[in-house]
Amino acid sequence: MDITIRQEKEADYQAVEEVIKRAFSDVEISDKTEHHLVKRLRGSEAFIPELSLVAVHEATGELVGQILFTKAKVGDTETLALAPITVLPEFQNRGIGGNLVNKGLELAKELGYASAFVLGHPGYYQKFGFKKASLWGIKAPWVVPDEAFMALELHGKSLDGVSGTVQYADAF
Numbered sequence: 578m579d580i581t582i583r584q585e586k587e588a589d590y591q592a593v594e595e596v597i598k599r600a601f602s603d604v605e606i607s608d609k610t611e612h613h614l615v616k617r618l619r620g621s622e623a624f625i626p627e628l629s630l631v632a633v634h635e636a637t638g639e640l641v642g643q644i645l646f647t648k649a650k651v652g653d654t655e656t657l658a659l660a661p662i663t664v665l666p667e668f669q670n671r672g673i674g675g676n677l678v679n680k681g682l683e684l685a686k687e688l689g690y691a692s693a694f695v696l697g698h699p700g701y702y703q704k705f706g707f708k709k710a711s712l713w714g715i716k717a718p719w720v721v722p723d724e725a726f727m728a729l730e731l732h733g734k735s736l737d738g739v740s741g742t743v744q745y746a747d748a749f
């Protein structure tokens with residue numbers, strides 16, 4: 578199955594929100610409003626169009642996944658927050674999520690971002706090099722399990738000497 582990963586366009590917005598709704602419909606810890614979050618983020622200063630990506634099934638043109646990185650801060654340092662990432666249930670476990678993360682991180686590096694944070698399942702994000710943020714003394718802006726809040730350095734030891742609480746966009 579061939580999948581293309583490209584930047585989200587305005588014409589994709591509705592399909593992206595549908596993917597997010599469907600992907601979270603069976604997720605217990607979800608509040609089922611993640612598609613509204615994406616709408617708010619698109620309209621905020623934290624939005625980075627180049628880092629809002631979609632996965633498209635080449636044969637049918639169907640939009641099957643999405644990933645979004647938005648601007649965040651830790652202390653005075655600019656960083657990225659990965660959220661949300663979703664793949665349609667019937668397309669999961671085929672590597673599409675992994676491709677979205679890898680492509681997003683590659684583009685983030687090219688754009689000069691030095692680090693990224695994610696709140697999620699440790700087993701999933703460790704594969705991409707994420708480690709628990711508490712190793713740097715960095716905290717999530719919410720009460721979450723220590724191992725679920727993770728950081729990745731995109732350039733050298735970019736988080737050395739950085740500490741504090743990550744400030745996500747107000748839209749969160």
Ligand SMILES: CC(C)(COP(=O)(O)OP(=O)(O)OC[C@H]1O[C@@H](n2cnc3c(N)ncnc32)[C@H](O)[C@@H]1OP(=O)(O)O)[C@@H](O)C(=O)NCCC(=O)NCCS
Nearest residue numbers: 600601661662663664669670671672673674675698700701
């Ligand atoms: C998380 C998600 C995007 C992964 O997409 P995907 O295309 O299935 O991912 P991949 O095929 O690249 O990777 C699948 C692997 O991740 C694992 N995985 C998937 N969801 C997981 C989860 N919530 N926790 C731990 N591992 C998970 C699978 O077991 C599989 O492991 P394996 O490679 O060792 O077999 C997708 O499952 C999804 O949309 N989930 C619902 C929405 C969600 O929870 N998003 C994350 C929070 S924003």
